[in-house]
Amino acid sequence: MSNNILTQNDIQHVDYKDIDLLKQFVNPHGRIVGRKKSGLTAKQQREMERAIKRARFMGLLPYVAK
Amino acid sequence: MSAIALETADDAGVSRIYEVGYHIVPTVKEEDLDKVVGGIRSIVEKVGGSFIAEGAPALTRLAYPMTIREGEKYIEHDRWYFGWLKFEADVAVASALDEAMKRSADIMRHMVFRTVREDTRAKYRAPQLREVKRTDTIKTIARRPEEASAPVSEEDLEKALQDITAE
Numbered sequence: 001m002s003n004n005i006l007t008q009n010d011i012q013h014v015d016y017k018d019i020d021l022l023k024q025f026v027n028p029h030g031r032i033v034g035r036k037k038s039g040l041t042a043k044q045q046r047e048m049e050r051a052i053k054r055a056r057f058m059g060l061l062p063y064v065a066k
Numbered sequence: 067m068s069a070i071a072l073e074t075a076d077d078a079g080v081s082r083i084y085e086v087g088y089h090i091v092p093t094v095k096e097e098d099l100d101k102v103v104g105g106i107r108s109i110v111e112k113v114g115g116s117f118i119a120e121g122a123p124a125l126t127r128l129a130y131p132m133t134i135r136e137g138e139k140y141i142e143h144d145r146w147y148f149g150w151l152k153f154e155a156d157v158a159v160a161s162a163l164d165e166a167m168k169r170s171a172d173i174m175r176h177m178v179f180r181t182v183r184e185d186t187r188a189k190y191r192a193p194q195l196r197e198v199k200r201t202d203t204i205k206t207i208a209r210r211p212e213e214a215s216a217p218v219s220e221e222d223l224e225k226a227l228q229d230i231t232a233e
Contacts, residue, residue, distance in 0.1 A: 013186035020192040059128035
């Protein structure tokens with residue numbers, strides 16, 4: 001069974017302000033997880049990465065944690 | 067050079083959807099926030115841009131502290147007023163807004179980027195840890211209140227001791 005959170009919840013766009021959603025795609029150190037673990041399509045993964053990087057720049061997510 | 071600045075050369079006169087996210091310095095008083103946001107809005111309104119959605123600035127705890135320079139010192143703040151604005155405007159407007167926000171002393175950090183008209187906020191709630199019922203709890207029995215006893219005289223104590231030792 002696929003563990004694609006975006007498809008399961010019918011999410012079309014990833015917003016950098018959705019911190020709860022983006023936190024699902026970073027590990028405890030704050031690093032972005034790969035496609036193997038996120039289960040996203042290539043397009044979704046790119047969009048998710050872009051949103052996380054925007055959130056980091058705006059201080060909503062950490063660059064490094066722990 | 068930002069992505070927005072790169073767009074202007076080829077796409078002048080094209081109307082697009084943009085979003086701007088910004089942090090207002092925490093030293094600004096709450097009653098002055100409207101003035102700062104009004105300044106951002108006026109740039110878009112002046113050239114005929116239309117607003118689609120807005121998030122009013124609210125004091126937000128950041129994931130890492132950012133510093134601002136106050137005179138000679140750099141002071142760290144971990145709470146900033148974060149707000150955002152989605153609008154439709156010409157490519158040149160986005161570039162002008164970017165430049166104006168760079169110059170503004172009240173806006174510490176900002177970001178202008180292209181987006182879509184639809185609401186991009188996801189209705190997603192992160193799964194919470196389930197509350198597990200504990201089965202290994204220890205039941206405590208309420209202590210009985212101690213019976214009030216009358217004070218014992220020394221003579222009685224001596225007598226009782228002698229009785230014990232005599233046996």
